[in-house]
Amino acid sequence: MASLPTILVTGATGFIGRHLVRQLSRDGTALRLLVRSQAKAEALFGSQFELVEGEVTNPDAVERACRGMRQVYHLAGYYEFGRRHQPELWRTNVDGTRHILAACRRAAVERLIHGSTAGVLHSVGRPRTHRDFPTRPPTGCHYKVSKWEAEQSVLRAAAQGLPAVIASPTAPLGTGDDRPTPTGRVLLDLLQGRFPVCPHTGFNVAAVEDVAAGLQAVGERGRNGQRYVLGDSNVWLRDLLRQGAQLAGVRPPRGLVPWPLVALGGLAAEGWAWLGGSGSSRLCWETAYYARQRQFFDCTHSHSELGWKPQKTLAETLRDALSWFATFPHTRPVRPPVQTEPVTSR
Numbered sequence: 001m002a003s004l005p006t007i008l009v010t011g012a013t014g015f016i017g018r019h020l021v022r023q024l025s026r027d028g029t030a031l032r033l034l035v036r037s038q039a040k041a042e043a044l045f046g047s048q049f050e051l052v053e054g055e056v057t058n059p060d061a062v063e064r065a066c067r068g069m070r071q072v073y074h075l076a077g078y079y080e081f082g083r084r085h086q087p088e089l090w091r092t093n094v095d096g097t098r099h100i101l102a103a104c105r106r107a108a109v110e111r112l113i114h115g116s117t118a119g120v121l122h123s124v125g126r127p128r129t130h131r132d133f134p135t136r137p138p139t140g141c142h143y144k145v146s147k148w149e150a151e152q153s154v155l156r157a158a159a160q161g162l163p164a165v166i167a168s169p170t171a172p173l174g175t176g177d178d179r180p181t182p183t184g185r186v187l188l189d190l191l192q193g194r195f196p197v198c199p200h201t202g203f204n205v206a207a208v209e210d211v212a213a214g215l216q217a218v219g220e221r222g223r224n225g226q227r228y229v230l231g232d233s234n235v236w237l238r239d240l241l242r243q244g245a246q247l248a249g250v251r252p253p254r255g256l257v258p259w260p261l262v263a264l265g266g267l268a269a270e271g272w273a274w275l276g277g278s279g280s281s282r283l284c285w286e287t288a289y290y291a292r293q294r295q296f297f298d299c300t301h302s303h304s305e306l307g308w309k310p311q312k313t314l315a316e317t318l319r320d321a322l323s324w325f326a327t328f329p330h331t332r333p334v335r336p337p338v339q340t341e342p343v344t345s346r
């Protein structure tokens with residue numbers, strides 16, 4: 001007889017969530033999923049999991065989902081850039097997390113794994129680590145402010161005794177990013193020829209399967225009240241796009257655009273949106289502001305404490321993501337593998 005689930009996953013139908021569900025259920029572990037659409041969940045996973053339909057913004061739905069659970073992986077979240085997304089960001093990421101915390105307390109769960117983002121961490125002049133959680137909310141980005149605020153709530157709850165641990169992915173890439181998230185959109189834009197130039201910025205990417213394995217490791221071996229950064233390769237955007245273009249057989253960006261011009265573009269886009277034009281999540285003040293920063297990470301703490309290490313190379317990760325996005329409209333097909341130079345700048 002199939003066992004009853006004791007593990008809940010929220011955000012299971014999302015990009016990271018679907019990989020986490022596959023990771024956790026590999027050995028036949030029963031799961032309960034809190035989903036907004038039963039049809040979407042069944043299209044992804046068939047009928048093998050118990051489903052609770054509802055929104056994290058609805059305390060009753062969250063309460064029903066958490067009841068009887070021993071572990072909760074909370075990945076439901078809203079990830080967009082631009083001022084117009086602020087109300088939805090707050091409702092989903094901040095209020096939603098607070099409902100999860102309250103329900104976990106009432107259900108006396110043994111462990112909450114909170115899906116935050118490494119993007120809230122900040123340091124100057126060196127790669128960021130798990131220790132770099134700022135005492136004040138980040139400036140210039142509503143998404144980051146909402147995730148910072150949610151993480152603060154989790155830290156407070158952990159200090160008051162809730163067995164909660166924080167997982168902070170950097171930028172996952174791979175298959176299944178069907179929305180796509182802002183990170184995946186970079187590669188989709190490359191395939192659609194929408195990247196003639198790029199800013200001089202750098203970030204950390206990881207294969208989404210490795211992030212899912214990292215989340216499981218946090219759930220099994222993370223310490224309560226701690227944060228674990230789940231990332232892999234530090235890479236300049238220009239180099240990532242060059243390697244991606246080489247793999248896909250498309251034109252790479254022709255050059256770098258200086259930051260003042262990016263900032264001007266971001267401000268102009270904001271002005272246009274303010275005048276009633278359609279706002280863009282690609283170019284707005286928030287994306288311009290962060291294009292100036294180098295968001296590199298050092299994940300050795302996660303490696304040593306969790307015994308977790310990413311398995312996929314950057315080229316494999318890129319290839320998976322590009323093949324996935326090549327099925328989208330207006331993209332060039334990705335050609336067979338070619339040898340590329342490693343581009344990481346660890």
Ligand SMILES: NC(=O)c1ccc[n+]([C@@H]2O[C@H](COP(=O)([O-])OP(=O)(O)OC[C@H]3O[C@@H](n4cnc5c(N)ncnc54)[C@H](OP(=O)(O)O)[C@@H]3O)[C@@H](O)[C@H]2O)c1
Nearest residue numbers: 011012013014015016036055056075076077117169181183
């Ligand atoms: N992707 C990244 O680059 C990245 C990096 C670091 C951290 N994160 C964090 O990781 C988490 C998952 O991100 P993702 O990349 O998988 O995003 P995603 O593909 O947009 O998935 C978001 C998931 O949350 C669900 N969701 C959204 N609003 C909800 C609500 N009100 N009630 C219930 N479920 C809701 C979505 O349901 P539907 O399927 O119905 O839309 C989906 O399953 C988020 O918390 C995000 O902040 C993402």
